[in-house]
Amino acid sequence: MIARLLLAALLVLVAGCGAPGDDAPDGEGAQRDGAKIDVAEAGQVTLTVWDQEVRGGQRRQIVRLNEQFQARYPNVTIERVAKSTTDLNTTLKLAVSADEAPDVVQANQGRQVMGTLVEGGLLTPLDDYAEAYGWADRYPPVLLDLNRFSEDGATFGDGNLYGVSQMGEIVGLFYDRDKVPEPPRTFAELEEQLAAAKDRGDVPISFGNLDKWPGIHEFQAVQNAFAPAEQVRDFVFGREGATFATPENEEAAAKLQEWAEAGYFTKNFNGVGYDPAYQQFADGAGPFLIAGTWLLRDLSDRMGDRLRFMLVPPAEAGGEAQALGGESLPFAITARSENPDVAAAYIDFLTDANASGVLVRTGNLPAMPATDEPRGAAGQDVFEAWRTLTDADGLVPYLDYATPTFYDTITAGVQQLMAGRQTPSEFTEGLQGDFEKFAG
Amino acid sequence: MTRPPGEPRRVAYLYLLPGLALFGAFVLYPLGRAGWISLFEWNGVTRGTWVGLENYGALARDADLRRAFAHTAVLLLFYAALPVAIGLLLAGAASRTRVRGLAAIRTILFLPQVIALVVVAVTWRLIYQPTGWLGDFDLALPAVGLIGTWVTYGLCFVLFMAGVQKVPRSLYDAARVDGAGPLREFFAVTLPAVKGEIAVALTLCTIAALRNFDVVYLTTAGGPGDATAVPALEVYERAFQTGEVGLAAAIGACLAAIIFLLSFAINRTADRAART
Numbered sequence: 001m002i003a004r005l006l007l008a009a010l011l012v013l014v015a016g017c018g019a020p021g022d023d024a025p026d027g028e029g030a031q032r033d034g035a036k037i038d039v040a041e042a043g044q045v046t047l048t049v050w051d052q053e054v055r056g057g058q059r060r061q062i063v064r065l066n067e068q069f070q071a072r073y074p075n076v077t078i079e080r081v082a083k084s085t086t087d088l089n090t091t092l093k094l095a096v097s098a099d100e101a102p103d104v105v106q107a108n109q110g111r112q113v114m115g116t117l118v119e120g121g122l123l124t125p126l127d128d129y130a131e132a133y134g135w136a137d138r139y140p141p142v143l144l145d146l147n148r149f150s151e152d153g154a155t156f157g158d159g160n161l162y163g164v165s166q167m168g169e170i171v172g173l174f175y176d177r178d179k180v181p182e183p184p185r186t187f188a189e190l191e192e193q194l195a196a197a198k199d200r201g202d203v204p205i206s207f208g209n210l211d212k213w214p215g216i217h218e219f220q221a222v223q224n225a226f227a228p229a230e231q232v233r234d235f236v237f238g239r240e241g242a243t244f245a246t247p248e249n250e251e252a253a254a255k256l257q258e259w260a261e262a263g264y265f266t267k268n269f270n271g272v273g274y275d276p277a278y279q280q281f282a283d284g285a286g287p288f289l290i291a292g293t294w295l296l297r298d299l300s301d302r303m304g305d306r307l308r309f310m311l312v313p314p315a316e317a318g319g320e321a322q323a324l325g326g327e328s329l330p331f332a333i334t335a336r337s338e339n340p341d342v343a344a345a346y347i348d349f350l351t352d353a354n355a356s357g358v359l360v361r362t363g364n365l366p367a368m369p370a371t372d373e374p375r376g377a378a379g380q381d382v383f384e385a386w387r388t389l390t391d392a393d394g395l396v397p398y399l400d401y402a403t404p405t406f407y408d409t410i411t412a413g414v415q416q417l418m419a420g421r422q423t424p425s426e427f428t429e430g431l432q433g434d435f436e437k438f439a440g
Numbered sequence: 441m442t443r444p445p446g447e448p449r450r451v452a453y454l455y456l457l458p459g460l461a462l463f464g465a466f467v468l469y470p471l472g473r474a475g476w477i478s479l480f481e482w483n484g485v486t487r488g489t490w491v492g493l494e495n496y497g498a499l500a501r502d503a504d505l506r507r508a509f510a511h512t513a514v515l516l517l518f519y520a521a522l523p524v525a526i527g528l529l530l531a532g533a534a535s536r537t538r539v540r541g542l543a544a545i546r547t548i549l550f551l552p553q554v555i556a557l558v559v560v561a562v563t564w565r566l567i568y569q570p571t572g573w574l575g576d577f578d579l580a581l582p583a584v585g586l587i588g589t590w591v592t593y594g595l596c597f598v599l600f601m602a603g604v605q606k607v608p609r610s611l612y613d614a615a616r617v618d619g620a621g622p623l624r625e626f627f628a629v630t631l632p633a634v635k636g637e638i639a640v641a642l643t644l645c646t647i648a649a650l651r652n653f654d655v656v657y658l659t660t661a662g663g664p665g666d667a668t669a670v671p672a673l674e675v676y677e678r679a680f681q682t683g684e685v686g687l688a689a690a691i692g693a694c695l696a697a698i699i700f701l702l703s704f705a706i707n708r709t710a711d712r713a714a715r716t
Contacts, residue, residue, distance in 0.1 A: 120485035271575025
């Protein structure tokens with residue numbers, strides 16, 4: 001009897017529901033005028049902003065810029081909702097599809113977050129604002145492409161602009177000046193130094209891959225010495241005819257495997273965490289660390305002037321600079337925002353020349369052109385590298401943007417490749433298989 | 441017409457109502473909703489597409505997902521079988537002698553249960569660091585399993601000790617007078633006394649093994665490769681990372697069904713054993 005009652009109750013409950021996501025808008029983003037307005041004339045406005053600028057210098061810059069914006073426009077109140085990156089990525093979809101959606105959100109690049117929101121008609125295209133405020137002059141094209149989607153969310157890297165970012169990041173070579181008196185100018189010279197370090201008994205490249213994602217950086221650092229930037233971009237954006245099973249990618253995979261077999265990485269790297277690995281480098285374990293510029297502050301605190309930074313050298317001396325890199329989570333305007341024009345003015349304020357100065361002074365790397373210079377040799381190395389890369393249009397995006405499942409596939413693949421459990425061709429074909437499954 | 445006292449009456453349902461309402465709102469409704477979502481292809485934002493049982497079909501065809509479920513079979517050994525065996529061994533040994541400071545020992549062995557699993561996972565990650573086991577394709581799963589053994593064997597021991605202490609000492613004395621050795625004593629006196637506790641321990645440990653998420657997520661994130669991928673991790677990844685909410689719900693539903701069937705089987709067996 002009880003069981004039957006429960007069953008009946010369950011059926012009643014379930015029968016009351018429609019298809020999940022029924023309350024989503026029909027994919028038509030609201031029409032906006034997209035003009036540059038005088039915010040002071042906009043009346044009393046409250047902007048709700050969801051961001052993930054919660055750590056150290058990131059938090060300091062957003063707090064300072066929010067204060068400056070509200071001081072300039074006393075009629076605007078910024079309601080800031082700060083969340084960790086993971087927290088933001090997992091809760092954003094629900095928040096943005098609610099009736100009381102925030103006005104401005106940091107919507108992560110790629111198909112999983114931004115693409116899904118665009119498909120759901122939940123973000124406002126910013127192209128008119130970009131033209132009114134001249135955003136295209138602030139960024140190299142690839143950094144804008146990363147925030148572009150077609151209106152139906154199907155095509156990535158092309159179409160409408162849905163956000164702009166504040167900060168840049170590069171994955172390159174941190175090196176220990178005491179162990180690398182002469183930085184390598186070519187990939188071959190780098191390999192000679194790795195072999196020499198191994199002979200000295202150093203750990204040539206400090207590396208921990210227990211967390212899985214660092215493997216992407218290791219692979220792409222090597223990949224950039226083999227595959228042209230445009231080839232990788234075509235693949236990430238899923239452009240016509242793009243494939244992962246290229247000879248260049250296979251060569252890169254073979255080289256990475258060769259390095260692993262030669263013992264150029266930390267022993268048992270698949271069982272070592274990311275943090276212990278870079279701390280090992282900071283403690284002087286060896287000459288190199290492949291990592292992102294987000295470690296700059298931590299590493300310089302520990303190493304002082306011993307720390308330097310460079311891009312992975314090209315195959316030939318003086319070759320075109322290219323490196324894995326990207327930008328921070330872009331600020332986007334939700335389709336349900338009641339004040340998109342004010343929101344656009346706010347986003348403009350976060351990414352203009354004044355903001356660039358604030359970013360430098362709070363220890364960040366602005367994606368926009370910077371006039372201020374950072375302190376410390378490594379900090380200047382990073383700025384110089386960013387300038388070189390943006391001038392040469394040499395930024396190569398993260399491969400895991402390619403498909404929603406690519407992160408899982410490539411991180412597992414690199415672990416297997418570097419442990420010798422996959423051949424280079426099995427590795428490239430496995431990743432190509434993931435891509436084909438997605439492309440259908 | 442008057443009823444004899446103790447006869448069921450309709451009004452009883454009224455008393456059940458508050459509990460049932462809470463249970464319905466927070467357990468049955470979400471369960472039903474998850475089952476409903478598992479019948480759709482849904483990315484979490486746009487309108488879902490009805491696909492019927494296709495998500496379950498995809499689950500059955502996906503070799504990676506099948507492997508994740510197979511891994512839980514290995515984890516069952518480490519999370520349930522091994523701790524119960526160790527717990528029985530310790531309880532059997534403790535029953536033979538008057539252990540000094542038993543209360544303190546019990547507390548210490550039970551401590552892993554009290555510590556948040558996040559802390560346990562982070563600590564074990566550090567402990568394993570020099571060995572490299574978590575990065576080894578063959579050793580990673582047993583290494584993760586051993587963390588589970590460490591977490592649950594104390595619980596088993598404490599449960600079994602409670603069972604053993606119910607046994608009158610005279611029973612042990614009688615067994616000894618009859619000339620029973622330690623082994624005989626264990627099988628004739630201790631084991632039958634803790635049948636019920638074994639069922640409880642097995643149920644709790646089985647559930648812990650099957651829903652394992654935090655320990656795997658924080659130690660290996662399913663790696664190396666997918667050597668330690670488990671269903672609960674797949675649920676999280678499909679729902680929040682890759683936007684396959686329907687498939688995630690289907691995996692969750694299967695996991696819930698397996699947990700239900702296993703606990704049902706364990707308790708059924710225990711009931712039958714208790715009656716003999």
